[in-house]
Amino acid sequence: MGDRWHVEVDRRVCIGSAMCVNHAPDGFRLDAARQSHPQAAESDADEKVLAAAEGCPVEAIAITLLGGGEPVQVFPPED
Secondary structure: OOOEEEEEEOOOOOOOOOHHHHHOOOOEEEOOOOOEEEOOOEEEOOHHHHHHHHHOOOOOEEEEEEOOOOOEEEEOOOO
């Protein structure tokens, strides 16, 4: 069994560029107001979802690794 991620979009920051949908159409969707939403709050680790987060022009997407202990920030990287 692979890693599981929690994917969240900060809709206060999202500008509706749809870059996330272009990178990971199975991972994100836009609503009627052109705000991004993850298709599922928790999912298997997916390189396309990571590419979507990395490609977001305003870094509105956060990915956290779920597991046995404290959640670990995957993106954006912690300083």
